[in-house]
Amino acid sequence: MVKLRINNKEIIAEPGTSVMKAALDNGIFIPHFCYHPALSISGNCRICVVSVKNMPKPVTSCTTAVAEGMEVETENKDIAAIRKSVLEFFLINHPIDCPVCDQAGECTLQDFTYLYGSDHSRFSEEKRTWHTKDVGPLVKLWANRCVLCARCVRFLNEITKTGELGIMNRGDRNVIDTFPGMPVDNPLSGNIVDICPVGALISKDFLYQARVWFMDFKQSVCPMCATGCNITAGVYQGKIKRFAPTKNLKVNQYWMCDYGRLSYKFVHSDNRLTAFLTRSQAGSVTKTTLQESVNILKNSLSGDTAVLASAYMDNEGLTALKTVTDKYGIKNIGCLLKPDGKAQAFGGGFKISHDNNPNRKGFENVFGKAVLDNGYRQVIDAVKTGKAGTLYVINGILDYALPQELIDAAGKVKFLVVQDTHSSALTEKAHLVLPSCTYAEKNGAFTNEQGMEQKFNRLIDPAGAAEPDNIILNQL
Amino acid sequence: MPKTFNAKTMEKFQALSQRYPTKDALLLPVLRLAEEEFNGIDDDAMELVAGLVGVPPAKVMSVFTFYTHYRRAGSGKYLLQVCSTLPCALRGSQEIFEHLKKKLGIDSEETTKDGKFTLKKVECLGSCGTSPVVQINEDYYENLTTEKLDEILNKLQ
Ligand code: SF4
Ligand code: SF4
Ligand code: FES
Numbered sequence: 001m002v003k004l005r006i007n008n009k010e011i012i013a014e015p016g017t018s019v020m021k022a023a024l025d026n027g028i029f030i031p032h033f034c035y036h037p038a039l040s041i042s043g044n045c046r047i048c049v050v051s052v053k054n055m056p057k058p059v060t061s062c063t064t065a066v067a068e069g070m071e072v073e074t075e076n077k078d079i080a081a082i083r084k085s086v087l088e089f090f091l092i093n094h095p096i097d098c099p100v101c102d103q104a105g106e107c108t109l110q111d112f113t114y115l116y117g118s119d120h121s122r123f124s125e126e127k128r129t130w131h132t133k134d135v136g137p138l139v140k141l142w143a144n145r146c147v148l149c150a151r152c153v154r155f156l157n158e159i160t161k162t163g164e165l166g167i168m169n170r171g172d173r174n175v176i177d178t179f180p181g182m183p184v185d186n187p188l189s190g191n192i193v194d195i196c197p198v199g200a201l202i203s204k205d206f207l208y209q210a211r212v213w214f215m216d217f218k219q220s221v222c223p224m225c226a227t228g229c230n231i232t233a234g235v236y237q238g239k240i241k242r243f244a245p246t247k248n249l250k251v252n253q254y255w256m257c258d259y260g261r262l263s264y265k266f267v268h269s270d271n272r273l274t275a276f277l278t279r280s281q282a283g284s285v286t287k288t289t290l291q292e293s294v295n296i297l298k299n300s301l302s303g304d305t306a307v308l309a310s311a312y313m314d315n316e317g318l319t320a321l322k323t324v325t326d327k328y329g330i331k332n333i334g335c336l337l338k339p340d341g342k343a344q345a346f347g348g349g350f351k352i353s354h355d356n357n358p359n360r361k362g363f364e365n366v367f368g369k370a371v372l373d374n375g376y377r378q379v380i381d382a383v384k385t386g387k388a389g390t391l392y393v394i395n396g397i398l399d400y401a402l403p404q405e406l407i408d409a410a411g412k413v414k415f416l417v418v419q420d421t422h423s424s425a426l427t428e429k430a431h432l433v434l435p436s437c438t439y440a441e442k443n444g445a446f447t448n449e450q451g452m453e454q455k456f457n458r459l460i461d462p463a464g465a466a467e468p469d470n471i472i473l474n475q476l
Numbered sequence: 477m478p479k480t481f482n483a484k485t486m487e488k489f490q491a492l493s494q495r496y497p498t499k500d501a502l503l504l505p506v507l508r509l510a511e512e513e514f515n516g517i518d519d520d521a522m523e524l525v526a527g528l529v530g531v532p533p534a535k536v537m538s539v540f541t542f543y544t545h546y547r548r549a550g551s552g553k554y555l556l557q558v559c560s561t562l563p564c565a566l567r568g569s570q571e572i573f574e575h576l577k578k579k580l581g582i583d584s585e586e587t588t589k590d591g592k593f594t595l596k597k598v599e600c601l602g603s604c605g606t607s608p609v610v611q612i613n614e615d616y617y618e619n620l621t622t623e624k625l626d627e628i629l630n631k632l633q
Contacts, residue, residue, distance in 0.1 A: 163532025168541045170599075179533035180519055 004070035011066075019061040019072055020048055030074050031083065031112050033197045034149035035062040038254050038348055039158055042150050046086050047112060050074045058082055083116040091117070093127045093172070095144045103199030105212040109147060130175045135165065136184030138258055139193055139201055143175050146200035152176065152192040159255070159347040162186045176200065187344060187352065190261045191254070194244050203242065205262060210236035219246060221446055221456040222260040223312060223398060223439045225341070226355035228448030229256040233264070233440070233459045240264040240440060240459060251448065255350045264440070266398040267460070271423045273435035274464020281431075290467060293434055294475045297392075300415045300432075301476065306332035306379045306388035308406070309367075311357035312396040314444030315453065317469030318359070318366040321394065324476045332382050334375030335363050336406075338397050353449050357397075358439075362447035383409040394469060395420040396436055402426050419472065421463075435466040442468040479520045481528075485513045489528060503529050503539055511547050518549035544598035552587040552594035554632055557611040560597045563604035568621075572608055573597060575622045579629075592632075 001012050006023050013022040021037065023030050033045035043063040050061045053071035058079060061072070073079070090109060098104045130143035150167060153176070157163050164184040168177045178184065184192065193203045215234040222229040222243070229252035234242045243264055245256040276293045278286050288296075307330055309321055325333055343354035364372045382388045391413040395402065398421070407425045410416050418430035421438050439446075441462040445455045462468075481489060488509055496502035506529055510521040522540060526533040540546055547555055558564075558573045573584075576595055580588050584597040603609045606618035610625065617628055 157532075157535075163535055166532075166534035166538030168538050170542045177534075177537075179522070179537050182533060 002066045002068050002070075004066050004068070004072065006072040007074055013066045015066070017066050019050060019052075019059075019064045019066055019070075021062075022066050023061065023072070023074060028074060030061050031108070031115070032062060033108060033147050034151060036151050036154070036195055036254075039151060039154040039195075042154065045147065045149050047083055049079055049082050049086075051076060051079060080116055083112065084118060087113050087117045088122070090147055091121065092123050093144070094147075095127070095129075097145070101142075101145065101199035102202045102207055103145075103196075107199060108197040128172065131177070134183070134204070135178050135201075136189050138189050138204055138261075139184055140204050140207065141176060142200050142202065143177070144200075145198050146176050147198050148174050148176070149197060151195045151197070152201055155192055155195060156184065156186075159191075159350065160186045160188050161347055165192075187257050187259065188255055188346065188350070190258045191245070191256070195254075206234075206242040209241045210234065215241060218457050218459050220440065220459055221358070221448075221454045222256060222263065223358040223446065224260045224263045224356065225257075226353040226357060226360060226449035227252060227351055228358060228446055228452070228454050229260055230454070231256060231260070235459055238460055240267060251450075251452065251454070253348055253350050255346075257352050259352075263398065266422075267438045267440045269422065272463040272466070273420055273423055273427065273433060274466060275433075275435060276465060277430075277433040279429075279431050279433070290434075290465065290472070290475075293432060294472065296432055297417060297434075298476055300390045300417065301328045301330070301392070302389065303329040303331070304388060305330050305390040305392060306334070306382050306413075307392045307394070308334045308336045308376065308379050309363070309394045310336035310397050311338070311360040311363045312398065312439075313363070313394060313469055314359060314439065314442075314446055314456075315362045315366070316444050317394070317473065318362055320470040320473035322366050324473050327476075332375075332379050332388060333367060333371050334377070334379035335360075335367070335372050336376065336393070336395060336397065336402075338400050355449060358448070359446040361449065361451055362445075362453075365447060380405060380409055383413055386412060388413055390415040390417065392417040393419065393426060394436070395424075395426075396438065396469070398422075398438065419469065421466070434472055435464060436472070437462045437466045437468045441466060444468070444470075477520060479514065479524045481509070481513060481524070485509050493529075499529050499531050500535075500539075503531060503536065507536070507540060507546055514549065516547045516549035516551050521549070544596065548585075548594075550587065553592050554612055555594045555596065557596050557598040557601065559599075559601040559603070559607070559609045559611075561600035561604075564601075564607040564609060567607040569608040572610065572620055572622060572625060575625065579626075 002015050004011055006028055011022055011026050020035050030048050032048045034042045043060055048061045049058040051058050051073040132142045135141045153165050156165050164178050168175050193201050215236045218233050220231050220233050222231050230246040230248040231243045232246045233240050243261050247254050276288045278288050338356040340354045341356050344352040383391055402424055416430045417432045418427050419434040419436050421436050427433050439456055440459045443458050445453050447453045492505050506525050510517050510525050514521050522536045523533050526536045560569055580593050582595050587594040601609050608620050610617045
């Protein structure tokens with residue numbers, strides 16, 4: 001290990017670590033555009049200069065390795081002057097169109113200019129201008145705003161290994177672009193928006209949706225696969241406006257997939273269930289209450305009830321369900337699973353799981369492997385052969401169509417109860433419908449593929465009268 | 477239209493690919509091969525090179541557009557590359573460029589209507605000692621004056 005001092009603070013770092021990383025790891029911030037902890041070092045932006053005692057000139061901290069006894073100063077008059085002139089170069093051709101730029105408020109060019117920049121420009125020539133264009137299904141490029149840090153290029157070379165973007169031309173004519181006809185359309189494309197330090201790469205989905213300073217940010221977990229990416233949700237006026245990954249080196253590093261990124265739309269979809277409903281044998285539907293529904297449910301649960309619970313239920317809901325099935329002596333329990341997809345692995349170890357369920361592990365922990373593997377078949381058979389009096393389905397799987405065999409079989413039971421987030425062919429048949437909260441409307445936890453229990457927070461108010469699964473189940 | 481190399485160029489490519497330690501390094505000479513075979517490089521040629529070398533087409537494009545010295549597809553019979561870097565500039569390259577511009581009626585990166593000449597301002601040709609320099613196709617013309625240049629152009633058919 002190497003001992004050094006940064007701003008007079010003693011720091012111990014592994015040999016070979018950059019001064020930048022050593023500082024950041026110890027809570028000392030050094031401005032940077034091009035440095036990113038998950039990408040190779042580029043050293044192109046020059047804003048990260050620091051003074052090192054006994055070195056003749058300031059050095060870029062991202063390209064300088066720590067050394068025994070090194071004494072580093074990250075802020076002083078000389079450094080501020082250098083950063084000021086570096087920023088002056090950046091702003092020569094930059095449009096400074098912050099009023100219409102989506103990055104405003106979370107732009108490091110804004111932030112560093114605020115800290116070190118000049119309050120006026122000495123540049124009186126015409127600015128050179130470039131294209132503003134779509135570079136992929138999710139991403140739009142404002143090339144004039146680009147600081148040529150090459151983070152996007154490195155991400156696409158090193159993490160997705162798809163290499164759709166390049167820096168074209170040379171010198172002051174440098175510009176980011178795609179090869180004609182080859183858009184940035186890989187499954188992780190949205191991450192280049194997050195790592196672009198300025199408003200050059202912008203999410204088309206989030207464009208002009210909300211000023212970031214008016215949004216609330218809350219932590220959650222993506223439910224769309226068993227990886228369980230940690231996410232930061234941006235909420236504005238009660239609606240989720242965007243998801244972005246939260247760093248978690250054990251789970252998702254710095255990334256999330258595009259499918260997960262856009263999955264907040266399922267929470268806000270038009271066919272959410274918002275009321276407790278009963279359906280008479282003749283088919284007429286009446287609105288009812290949580291209390292009334294609980295009473296009806298209590299009277300219809302018994303030893304010959306069959307329960308299908310999905311692996312989209314959180315651990316709280318599953319534990320509450322276990323208490324209920326034990327209490328009523330329910331043996332016929334099965335797991336409703338969203339079908340598997342294809343596992344995908346990327347540079348640096350990021351994975352999209354083949355398992356499209358956020359909580360298969362959690363289900364297994366509560367109900368055991370036998371129920372997880374064979375329960376569904378048993379339940380379907382019991383229902384088909386008329387052995388089940390009541391069928392209680394607790395779904396909540398997002399972006400999913402229930403299996404036709406279940407919909408067909410469900411017609412055979414005397415009493416069908418469906419607890420779900422969205423209306424479906426099954427809720428159309430159910431005698432009792434209970435609207436439940438998605439993960440975004442409650443606190444809870446999923447156990448991911450690696451067996452890590454990850455808590456998520458309530459982001460928004462429930463849709464209508466929807467209640468969390470465990471709140472309903474705890475009353476039975 | 478997707479392009480392919482002919483057998484002879486393919487042979488050259490095979491030989492080259494043994495010689496370079498990295499794909500990135502191999503890219504430069506393979507672009508030269510494409511330039512020779514197709515008499516200039518267009519998007520299809522870049523795609524071909526990308527496939528052969530094993531790098532993304534955007535990477536090939538960034539390298540190709542970085543260097544002024546590669547021949548673009550559709551260039552005229554004679555490609556006039558006027559060095560515009562400092563030593564040549566100090567010795568009158570701007571005057572030479574303006575002269576050509578006026579004489580041919582085209583700007584940098586443009587081609588005369590008859591397809592005979594393409595004019596191009598380029599970065600250092602590495603012949604500063606004999607500046608100002610113009611490269612016409614594969615040949616260097618050194619210590620130029622506008623008069624000398626006129627003579628040279630007159631001889632070109
Ligand atoms: S587009 Fe953004 S990430 Fe890419 S080089 Fe420009 S500033 Fe950097
Ligand atoms: S990889 Fe899985 S958990 Fe991560 S964002 Fe995509 S769907 Fe969500
Ligand atoms: S962060 Fe060090 S040069 Fe860009």
